[in-house]
Amino acid sequence: MGPYVVDFFCPAKRLIIELDGGHHNEDGVAEHDRARQSWLENEGYRVIRFWNSEIATDLTAVLERIYVELYGSREAEAMHLQHHRKRRMPT
Template identity: 60%
Template sequence: MEGTHFRRQAPIGPSVVDFLCPATRLIVEPDGGHRNEDEQARRDVRRQRWLETEGYRVLRFWNDIDNELPSVLERIYIELHGGRDVASAPMKHRRRVWGKSATPPR
């Protein structure tokens, strides 16, 4: 994905996300079968809702990503650039400045 930058294992508030594109506030979470367990699924839903209230978009991909890699990459590209046929452009993120009353993420 030329022109983009993803951070791996990026901390956001109380969570650590698998992949984050700071310029677009896009989070990519490749999830395995263990995420289907009831309690883990409930925690994931709460975590995703919190991330979305903070202005992030969360993409989840289940299980066998290796066999579906072209479609996974296409989905990420569409989320980043707005469409499959849109030319990619270099992205820059603006660092978030924390005011005196704001608490930085841990």
């Protein structure tokens, strides 16, 4: 995404999912993460972050949060999400 690499991306919802290890607590890395997230959000993307430990200890809660971000609520019916890419016209 621009000058950055993201962990997971759902183009249909412009949703970015980031998984962070312990090194993301370090000052330099944390500052880079804040700048990166700010840039992504200014470009119209939503960014949600999870610690690796959350994935390991409470995967269900992580998946529920992602589901809510995609569909609006836990009760919403899942549907096929389709990305409508803008086609570039040949020059």
